[in-house]
Amino acid sequence: xxxxxxxxxxxxxxxxxxxxxxxxxxxxxxxxxxxxxxxxxxxxxxxxxxxxxxxxxxxxxxxxxxxxxxxxxxxxxxxxxxxxxxxxxxxxxxxxxxxxxxxxxxxxxxxxxxxxxxxxxxxxxxxxxxxxxxxxxxxxxxxxxxxxxxxxxxxxxxxxxxxxxxxxxxxxxxxxxxxxxxxxxxxxxxxxxxxxxxxxxxxxxxxxxxxxxxxxxxxxxxxxxxxxxxxxxxxxxxxxxxxxxxxxxxxxxxxxxxxxxxxxxxxxxxxxxxxxxxxxxxxxxxxxxxxxxxxxxxxxxxxxxxxxxxxxxxxxxxxxxxxxxxxxxxxxxxxxxxxxxxxxxxxxxxxxxxxxxxxxxxxxxxxxxxxxxxxxxxxxxxxxxxxxxxxxxxxxxxxxxxxxxxxxxxxxxxxxxxxxxxxxxxxxxxxxxxxxxxxxxxxxxxxxxxxxxxxxxxxxxxxxxxxxxxxxxxxxxxxxxxxxxxxxxxxxxxxxxxxxxxxxxxxxxxxxxxxxxxxxxxxxxxxxxxxxxxxxxxxxxxxxxxxxxxxxxxxxxxxxxxxxxxxxxxxxxxxxxxxxxxxxxxxxxxxxx
Numbered sequence: 001x002x003x004x005x006x007x008x009x010x011x012x013x014x015x016x017x018x019x020x021x022x023x024x025x026x027x028x029x030x031x032x033x034x035x036x037x038x039x040x041x042x043x044x045x046x047x048x049x050x051x052x053x054x055x056x057x058x059x060x061x062x063x064x065x066x067x068x069x070x071x072x073x074x075x076x077x078x079x080x081x082x083x084x085x086x087x088x089x090x091x092x093x094x095x096x097x098x099x100x101x102x103x104x105x106x107x108x109x110x111x112x113x114x115x116x117x118x119x120x121x122x123x124x125x126x127x128x129x130x131x132x133x134x135x136x137x138x139x140x141x142x143x144x145x146x147x148x149x150x151x152x153x154x155x156x157x158x159x160x161x162x163x164x165x166x167x168x169x170x171x172x173x174x175x176x177x178x179x180x181x182x183x184x185x186x187x188x189x190x191x192x193x194x195x196x197x198x199x200x201x202x203x204x205x206x207x208x209x210x211x212x213x214x215x216x217x218x219x220x221x222x223x224x225x226x227x228x229x230x231x232x233x234x235x236x237x238x239x240x241x242x243x244x245x246x247x248x249x250x251x252x253x254x255x256x257x258x259x260x261x262x263x264x265x266x267x268x269x270x271x272x273x274x275x276x277x278x279x280x281x282x283x284x285x286x287x288x289x290x291x292x293x294x295x296x297x298x299x300x301x302x303x304x305x306x307x308x309x310x311x312x313x314x315x316x317x318x319x320x321x322x323x324x325x326x327x328x329x330x331x332x333x334x335x336x337x338x339x340x341x342x343x344x345x346x347x348x349x350x351x352x353x354x355x356x357x358x359x360x361x362x363x364x365x366x367x368x369x370x371x372x373x374x375x376x377x378x379x380x381x382x383x384x385x386x387x388x389x390x391x392x393x394x395x396x397x398x399x400x401x402x403x404x405x406x407x408x409x410x411x412x413x414x415x416x417x418x419x420x421x422x423x424x425x426x427x428x429x430x431x432x433x434x435x436x437x438x439x440x441x442x443x444x445x446x447x448x449x450x451x452x453x454x455x456x457x458x459x460x461x462x463x464x465x466x467x468x469x470x471x472x473x474x475x476x477x478x479x480x481x482x483x484x485x486x487x488x489x490x491x492x493x494x495x496x497x498x499x500x501x502x503x504x505x506x507x508x509x510x511x512x513x514x515x516x517x518x519x520x521x522x523x524x525x526x527x528x529x530x531x532x533x534x535x536x537x538x539x540x541x542x543x544x545x546x547x548x549x550x551x552x553x554x555x556x557x558x559x560x561x562x563x564x565x566x567x568x569x570x571x572x573x574x575x576x577x578x579x580x581x582x583x584x585x586x587x588x589x590x591x592x593x
Contacts, residue, residue, distance in 0.1 A: 005065070009039040009050040012065045012072045026051060033542050035086050036060050037077065043091075043140055044133050047075055054514060057081065057222030058110065058214040063145070072145040073130065078110045078138045080221050092136045102220055107139055109211045114141045116184055117209060125177040127197075127207040146207065147200050151253075152193035156526050160474065161260035161282070164289055168315070171254070174204045178250070179308045182243045189215040189234060189241065191249035192226035193256065212241070227511050227554040228252060232266040232299050244304045247311050251296035258285050258293075260473055262508050265554035269299050282473060289315065443484040448475045449500045459488075460496035467499060468560045474503035502528070505560035511553045512546035517569045520546050524565065529557050531565040538570040545570050 006015040010026020032038055032052065037060070041049040050063040059079040066073045079086075083099040083106070086092070095103040111132060118129040131142035155161070162170070174196075181188070188195075188209060195208030213219035215230070218237040225234065231248035233239035252263045259281040269275060275297065279290035292314045298304040305311045444452045453462055460482075472478060481497035488494055507527050512520050517533065524531050541547045550566040557563050 005048075005067075007048065007050075007065055010063075012048075012050055012063055031543070035081065036079070037062060037091055041091055043075065043135055044131075047073065047140075047142065049075060056210065056214060056224040056514075058106075058210045058224075061143075064142070066142070074127070074143040074145050076114075076141040076143060078107050078140070080106060082221055084138075090136075093138045095137070099220070106211055106213060106221070109213075110141075111139050113186060113209065113211060116186060117181075120180070120184070123177050123180065125173050125203065125205055126181070126209075127205055143207075146197045146205050148197045148205070150194055151196040151198055151204070151257075154198040155193065155257065155260075156523075162257050164258060164285060167254060167257055170204060172312075174206060175250075175308055175312050177206065178246065179312075182246070182308060187212065187241065187243065188246050188249070190224065190226060190230075191246055191253060192229040193253060194226065196253070216241070224513075227265045228256070228262040228508070230266055231301070232270055233301050235267045235270070240301065242301075242306075243308065244301050244306045247296050247305050247308060250308070250311065251293045251305075255293050255297065258282060258289070261504065262510075262554075263297065264508075266299070268554060273299055276470075281470070283471075441480075441482045441484055441486040441488055444477055444480055444498070447477055449477055449498060450475065452477060452498065456496070459493065461493050462496050462498060464498050464500045466502040468503065468505035469501050470504045472501040474501055476501050503559075505558055506556040507559050509549055509551050509553050509555055509557055509565060512549060512567070515546055516544050517546055517567065518544070520567065524567075528559045529565055530559070530562055531567050534566055534568050535571040536568045537572065537574040539573050541570040543570055543572045 006019065007013070008015055008021035008024060008026055009028065010021065011024040013021060013023045015021055028039070030051075036052050036055065037049050039050055043049060043064075046067050048065040048067065050065070053061045053063055053074065055061070057080055059077045061074055061076050064073050064075040065071075079093060080103065083103045084093045084095045087094055114129045114132055117126070118132065120126065121128050127143050127146055129141050129143055133140055178188070178191075186209070188206070189212060190208050190210060191206070192208075195206065197205040197207055199205055210224065214221050214224050215234055216237055217223055217235050226249075229249045229252045231241070231245045233241050233245060248266070255261075255263050255278050259278050261281055264273075264275045275294070277290050278293050279285045279287050292305075292311070295314070296305045296311055305314065442456075444456070449464060456462065467478075477498050477500055479499035482488065482494065507529055509529075510520075510523050510527065515523070521531065521533075536547055538547045547568040547570050549568065551557060557565055
């Protein structure tokens with residue numbers, strides 16, 4: 001190990017001379033789970049292990065530093081906690097004697113899967129394995145470090161949903177990558193917003209590949225399921241899994257992104273399938289997209305879209321077919337004049353005679369010449385108008401109209417109706433349309449409250465009136481107290497009351513697996529879920545991490561009625577008290593009483 005390196009074990013950036021990291025809040029006195037690798041452990045005489053990033057029943061991932069490449073990386077350690085233990089004070093794993101065969105079988109599957117993935121270095125939309133080696137009676141995989149945030153966090157900081165036009169551009173490269181991975185015989189089984197990284201370049205990368213047994217029930221490993229995204233067949237070891245399993249997960253991710261709502265948990269749908277079509281939640285989603293998502297998320301695997309290729313075909317080919325039916329963008333075939341088509345005695349059609357073809361060509365040339373003459377005339381007239389001196393009245397009227405500019409829909413797509421509220425609001429944000437700063441009230445219905453508050457806050461005292469709805473997206477304005485095109489005094493701050501949707505009143509409890517109380521409380525705050533913290537002893541969960549909630553993950557909490565979620569947080573392993581401690585506690589209790 002290069003002793004000259006002074007690295008932060010939390011982010012692998014260099015420390016200053018005082019040993020302080022200016023990039024993260026990690027310090028060396030932060031305790032680590034004793035069952036996992038300690039920070040500053042060196043693997044293969046090359047990789048310096050830092051803090052643990054995540055863990056599941058298959059193993060753990062740590063940030064690390066590659067002393068050869070001189071860069072950050074991620075090391076994935078095969079360590080099924082139900083099949084082995086770590087030797088105290090050492091990095092060596094000791095398989096349980098009764099599970100030795102299963103331990104070796106799963107480790108072989110772990111190594112084989114990553115060897116296949118390592119041959120796909122030309123795929124830029126997955127986190128590619130860079131190195132594989134055996135040490136400490138287990139297998140390690142070195143993965144490239146991806147700069148970015150998870151799609152889950154990205155959605156939380158970007159209004160919670162995206163439009164279909166943005167989604168299809170963003171996901172198309174990922175669809176292609178996933179199709180190639182499937183062709184190589186690998187099924188992910190854990191596609192979710194947590195395992196998709198939005199890079200600093202604005203692209204998507206798929207991470208979190210694991211062996212099949214970790215994402216299937218009753219395999220001897222602690223299962224890792226993603227509520228709302230795990231397919232129904234993964235909740236049992238008796239059902240077949242395949243490419244259709246990933247199709248379900250991808251469709252569920254798109255459902256979440258387009259609607260802003262997490263899909264109903266598949267295990268719940270097995271007994272009570274009440275999944276709401278995406279277009280009913282967000283009317284801005286095209287109906288054909290909503291239908292394809294519902295088909296791809298069918299509870300029974302055999303009724304589902306089977307491959308990613310078929311999924312993409314239905315999403316995009318059907319799009320063009322429906323647009324042609326509407327007549328929006330059609331290629332119109334040339335239809336010959338029936339009179340020009342002659343029939344032979346046998347009833348077959350014959351091409352028109354050469355003379356008629358020449359006559360048709362002459363007519364076409366004449367029409368083209370006439371059209372050119374008309375266009376030249378229009379061009380000359382417009383040039384003449386431009387060369388005229390400006391009229392004073394017209395200049396004055398133009399100036400007035402500029403000063404009193406307001407947001408006016410300039411196309412049919414911008415007209416706000418009850419069926420296009422979400423689409424229009426999203427487009428308004430993306431294009432950064434000006435709401436107007438003159439003395440005429442613009443139409444703000446269908447636009448997000450944050451946008452209106454930012455642009456009109458200096459002219460009005462804005463007071464939001466919140467309401468709950470399952471049909472309108474969170475943050476969208478549905479009514480305004482000052483009607484559109486009403487004149488107002490810009491020098492006097494009039495009160496503007498806006499009715500703003502606060503989202504659905506029933507919110508699904510988010511997954512807490514592997515989350516600290518700090519992170520989980522922030523997540524609950526983003527969903528407006530009220531909660532209270534209860535500290536409990538736990539032999540399996542680290543201090544400060546969530547143990548459980550009184551309402552199961554995926555089940556609803558009524559935020560409108562102020563229903564409170566109890567979050568149980570670990571305060572460490574159970575401490576066996578001595579008799580003296582018990583007497584001391586009893587005396588303190590009596591004093592308090």
